Amino acid sequence: MNTNTNRPEKSSSGIPDSSLGLIIQRGGEELILEKISDRFTVRSKFNISTRELAQNFLGSWRSTIPTSRLELFRVAPSSLEMAMSQARSSKNVAFASHVYQIKGNCGNKVYLGDQITIEFDMRVDSARINTIAAKFGLILYKAIDGLPNTFAFKVSEQATQNPIKITNRLQGLPEVVASEPNIIIHQASYYKPRDPLYFQQWYLNHNGGNQLAYGSHISVEKAWDITRGVRSVTVAVVDDSFDLNHPDFMGSGKIVAPLDLKDKDFLPMPAQKQPSHGTACAGIAIAEENGTGISGIAPGCAFMPIRTSGFLDDESIEAIFDWAIEKGASVISCSWGASAVYFPLSLRQRAAITRAATKGRNGLGCIILFAAGNANRPINGTVYERGWVKNIVAGKTRWLSGFAVHPDAIAVSASTSLNKKAAYSNWGTNISLCAPSNNAQPGMWFEQTGFVYSQPAIAASLPGKGMFTTDQLGAAGYTKGDFTAYFGGTSSATPVVAGVAALILSVNPDLTVVQVKRILEETADKIVDLEADAQLGLRYGSYDDNGHSKWFGYGKVNALSAVKAAQKLRANAIVPTKFIEGRNNAVLSIPDNDKQGIKSRINVAANGNVSDIQVSVNITHEFLSDLEIYLIAPNNQRVLLQSRTLGRRQDLLTTYCVQTHPVLENLLNQSAKGNWQLWVVDTAPQDVGKLKNWELALSIHS
Structure with a gap:
């Protein structure tokens, strides 16, 4: 027995018992929680009014959280624990929980659902799983x-x-690779308005003019000479609501499989007195060409409107993407993210997006787009913050948009009508490409403060035109009419790219996710902005040796060039002529916590280009979640095969192929000849392991 009374008691996971309720496992990380002192949530067993519940707990009802049917109550801080105790002992309450915030995440509240995700070691059988579940009072809900x-x-x-x-x-059990609670957080739309009104769709095509730089549009008119989209290609727009009575959404076969996750029905219409962000986004992508109003970028394509609940958790993300898969979405446009500074995705959220990107479109994968965000911050990086209202963000701050950095997503930033960086647009190495939008002050919505501007404040003027698109009918929208001319943000840039992706699939429906992404990136216009950012003084408007800019990704989307490239790829179908296999059996120790890692080589002597690729890896390690595994092609192009998501697993014997890891498509159609390298990096201290062997299988065409 340990008799050291100065050492806190710890669970088998290594977390002190005193901290067990204040650390959440999330995406391979541990995030620290803080309790909100005056709020808690309950789910009632029966149909009991919120007024009656409030009387029972001596609190005031605040709102309903629809994703998990939770009711939020507020009490005096001194009464919180008593109210929680009453709730948990009440025969009318099925579930009660504190409300939390993630430390360093600016006061945005985190609500706890009643679900847990557990990844078990592959050797654990169903009987042992049932035993573990029963021990902790868990009931099986579904396989992931x-x-x-x-x-x-x-x-x-x-x-x-x-x-x-x-x-x-659970995390401390040897049978468990990873375990995560289902948490709920507010959804934040990435809309950024700006006056004055400009009643024209300059972003489609223009011939210059006031605040219009040459080539700041997407060249869609000439693309329309090839295709205006076909009804067999469906664009799912996921957002707050959609005014389906708008004339620009009318047409035979236009609307397919609508879904409302907020009201639990199939009519995703907006509330009467709230602007409809989704209506504006959808108009940019798919507004029908019917002689009135506007034209979307892919007017001939079908429209799948999916209304969110306003909250994000595992269930809601699964519902969105599984519906899109089941109902045949080709493209999924998401102009939103989590209302948080740092938000890694959960196991289930990552899996739902990957499932859509690999199983949608009958196995070709749905094209998934996420807006980068509007705070003028990295989607994955650190900034020293100062001057924000109420110091809501302060000091060395880590920023992470888990949706935008998902490897199967296309992250979209924003440029202006002057071919410059939009002042608000988020940025980083994960940006895929940019699209036209407005220009405005950067900022962000926090639950604690509402919308606030990023700091330091920008004193300079911010020229650039707004985006003209559909609006909620009548006075309830952004303007009093049926259209708005001051929509913007990365919210409007994202459906621009979604519309172009739909045009690509209209001329070549057999393209995979990675092929569409590659076409978009390789045909993008290399716009350049050499001016320093007016807020942070950064200069990321040029391109590195790989053709990538942190501000613009691989450039501004070009509809004509993209559609032509898709046509050409369909005409040049590839038939492999050779099959090559190589193996390296040299056992290599993986250095602990060393960014250099180890590299193991397989030489390919055959000439020709790669048409298919498969990598098999055999690694043992005391804690596999420490590892990142890359494949490096002979031209030094690198792809990430395995991120730090393997949890406590100790043996990795797996095969990565194009079907399960679409990122490998980035290495297709290049020379197979030369040294291929497997690069394994241990990113954290203490645990060690070995690369036992690996294999490379290539299909080659001349």
């Missing part, structure tokens, strides 16, 4: 498609601890 031996469980009334504590205790 795309994640082997991974399941979602519901926390039953027999559970003696909350989902956060349970997941941390």
Whole structure:
């Protein structure tokens, strides 16, 4: 027995018992929580009014969180624990929880659902899984498609601890690779308005003029000579609501498979007194060409409107992407993200997006786009913050947009009508490409403050035209008419690219996700902005040796060039002529916490270009989640095969192929000849391991 009384008691996961309820496992990371002192949530067993519940707990009802049917209550801080105790002992309450915030995430509230995701070691059988679940009071909910031996469980009334504590205790079991609670956070739209009105769709085509730089449009008119889109290609726009009575959404076969996740029906219409962000986004991508109003970029394509609940959790993300897969979406446009500074995705959220990118479109994959955001901050990086209202963000701050950096997503930033960086546009190495939008002050919505501007303030003028698009009918929208001319933000840039992706699939429906992404990137216009950013003084408007800019990705989307490239690729179908296999059996120790890592080579002597690729890896390691694994082609192009998501697993014996890891398509159609390298990097201290062997299989065409 350990008799050191100065050492805090720890769970088997290594987390002190005193911290078990204040650390969440998330995307391979541990995030620190802080309790909100005056709020808690409950889910009632029966149809009891919120007024009656409030009287029972001596609190005031604040709102409903629809994703998990939670009711939010506010009490005096001194009464919180008593109210929580009353709620948990009440026969009318099925679930009660504190409300939290993630430390360093600016006061945005985190709500706890009653679900837990557990990834078990592949050697753990169903009997042992059932035993573990019963021990913790968990009830099997469903298997997670795309994640082997991974399941979602519901926390039953027999559970003696909350989902956060349970997941941390589970994390210490040798049978468990990873465990995560389902948390709920506000959704934030990436709309950024700006006066004055400009009643023209300059972003489609223009011949110059006031605040219009040459080539700042997307060259769509000539693309329309080839295709205006076909009804068999469906664009799913995921957003707050859609005015389906708008004339520009009318047409035979235009609207397919609508879904409303907020009202739990199939009519995703807006509330009467709230602007409809989704209506504006959808108009840019797919507004019907009918002789009135405007034309979307892909007017001939079908429209799948999916209304969100306004909150994001595992269930809601799965519902969005599984619906899109089931109902045949080709393109999924998402002009939103989490209302948080730092937001890694959960296991289930990552899997849902990957599932759509690999199983959608009958296995070719849905094209998924996410807006970069409007705070003028990195989508994955660190900035020293100062001067924000109420110091809501201060000091060395890590920024992460988990949706935008997902490897199967296309992250879209914004340029202006003057071919410059939009002042608000987020940026980084994960940006795929940019599209036209407005220009305005950067900022962000926080639950604690509402919308606030990023700091330091920008004193310079911010020229650039707004985006003209559909609006909610009548006075309830952004303007009093049926259209708005001052939509903007990366919210409007994202459906621009979604529309172009739909045109690409209209001329070549057999393209994979990676092929579409490559076409978009390789045909983009290399706009350049050599001026320093007016807020942070950064200069990221030029391109590196790989043709990438942190501000613009691989450039501004060009509809004509992209459609032509898709046509050409269809005409040049590739038939492999050779099959090459190589193996390296040299056992290499992986240095601990060393960014240099190890590299193991396989030489290919055959001439020709790669048409298919498969990599098999055999690694043992004490904690595989420390590792990143890359494949490096002979031309030194690198792709990430495995990120730090393997949890506590100790043996990795797996095969990566184009079908399961579309990122490998980036290495197709290049020379196979030369040294191929497997690069393994240990990114954290303490645990060590070995690369035992690896294999490379290539299909080659001349």
